[in-house]
Amino acid sequence: MTLTEYPDAELLALGLADTLASELRMVLPHKERALFVVPGGTTPGPVFDALCDADLDWDRVDILLSDERWRPEVHVRSNTRLIRERLLTGRAAAARYLPLYARAETPEPVLAEIEANIAPALPIDICLLGMGADMHTASLIPGAEGLEAALDPHAPILVPIRAKGEEEARVTLSARVLAGAVCTHLMITGARKRTALERARHLRPLEAPVAAVLGNATVHWAPED
Numbered sequence: 001m002t003l004t005e006y007p008d009a010e011l012l013a014l015g016l017a018d019t020l021a022s023e024l025r026m027v028l029p030h031k032e033r034a035l036f037v038v039p040g041g042t043t044p045g046p047v048f049d050a051l052c053d054a055d056l057d058w059d060r061v062d063i064l065l066s067d068e069r070w071r072p073e074v075h076v077r078s079n080t081r082l083i084r085e086r087l088l089t090g091r092a093a094a095a096r097y098l099p100l101y102a103r104a105e106t107p108e109p110v111l112a113e114i115e116a117n118i119a120p121a122l123p124i125d126i127c128l129l130g131m132g133a134d135m136h137t138a139s140l141i142p143g144a145e146g147l148e149a150a151l152d153p154h155a156p157i158l159v160p161i162r163a164k165g166e167e168e169a170r171v172t173l174s175a176r177v178l179a180g181a182v183c184t185h186l187m188i189t190g191a192r193k194r195t196a197l198e199r200a201r202h203l204r205p206l207e208a209p210v211a212a213v214l215g216n217a218t219v220h221w222a223p224e225d
Contacts, residue, residue, distance in 0.1 A: 001201070001214045005221050009046070009189050012222040016187060017050035020126060023183050025056050027125045035062045036095075037127040037173065037181065038087065039138070040069075040079025044130060044187060048087035058094040062121045063087065066129055067139035067161075067172035068100035070107055077168070100158070100171050107160040107171050114171075115157045122157070127181035129217075131210045133192050135200045139163070139172035140209035151175045151205050151212060175205065175212040184217040186210070190224035197221075 006012040020036075027034040038044065065079050073080035080099065088097060098118055102110040129137045136142060139161040140150055150159040155174035162169050178184075188197060197219065200208035 001217050001219060003219045003221060007222065009222045009224070012187070012189070012220055013046035014050050016128075016185065016220050017047050017054070020047070020051055020128065020185070021054035021056060023126050024054075024061060027182075028057050028060055031125070033060050033062055033096075033121065034125045035064060035121045035123070037064050037066050037124050037129075037178070038083065039066050039128060039130040039187075040082060041130055042082070043189070044128065045082065045086045047128070047187065048083075052087055052092040053090040055091065058092050059096075061092075061095040062098055063092075063095045064098040064118060064121070064124075064173075065100050066127070066137075066178065067170055069166075070101065070169040070171060072103075073099075073101065107158075107169055111156075111158050111160070111171070118157055122177065122180075124177065124181035125183065127178060127184045127213075129178070129184065129186050129210075129213060131186060131188050131193060131197065131200075133196050135196050135203070135208035135210050137186070137210040137213060138178060139170040140175060140205075140212065142207065142209060147209065148206065149174075151209070175209070178213050179215065181213075181216075184213055186213070186217045186219045188219065189222050194221055 071078045104110045145162040205212040
């Protein structure tokens with residue numbers, strides 16, 4: 001793990017967006033398509049705002065969420081909704097989006113169908129992740145039903161997760177798929193998450209799931225405003 005510090009969240013967003021664009025430009029001359037995995041939530045929004053008009057061959061980029069709530073993309077809790085509003089716009093509108101949701105009551109009956117659409121694009125070229133103060137990343141959530149399966153070294157591409165206190169199920173890329181990324185970036189802000197990150201480095205992934213992806217990650221940190 002390497003740590004890059006920024007004086008504030010705005011410079012983090014601009015600097016990280018520039019790094020991601022540069023890495024995509026490095027991949028594309030050597031591959032027909034690049035697979036770019038991104039997180040949901042509101043934190044990466046400013047990065048997406050700065051990245052979506054980058055000058056690169058977006059029509060050869062596949063964009064895939066690290067995880068998704070099992071909701072239609074028009075739902076307020078859908079990560080896809082944020083991606084369409086903040087990243088798949090401007091020049092980046094030419095990218096191909098690989099969904100993690102299909103119309104079904106629960107994920108299990110359609111996971112194989114979704115995985116079949118993702119498998120040809122693997123491995124991940126560039127992976128951007130976030131982390132919660134509870135040391136979760138993607139939907140690898142401490143104490144959640146499905147976490148052990150998602151951390152298994154022989155896990156499938158996708159694993160359903162059911163977190164305590166949430167109405168809907170989630171679907172997440174398994175830890176082995178996330179950890180297999182060529183380039184991994186973790187974006188965090190604030191003293192609380194910095195402290196959580198330091199704790200995670202000394203814990204097992206079952207206790208601190210983010211530890212499963214820290215080995216080759218570059219962490220981008222800024223203090224909160």
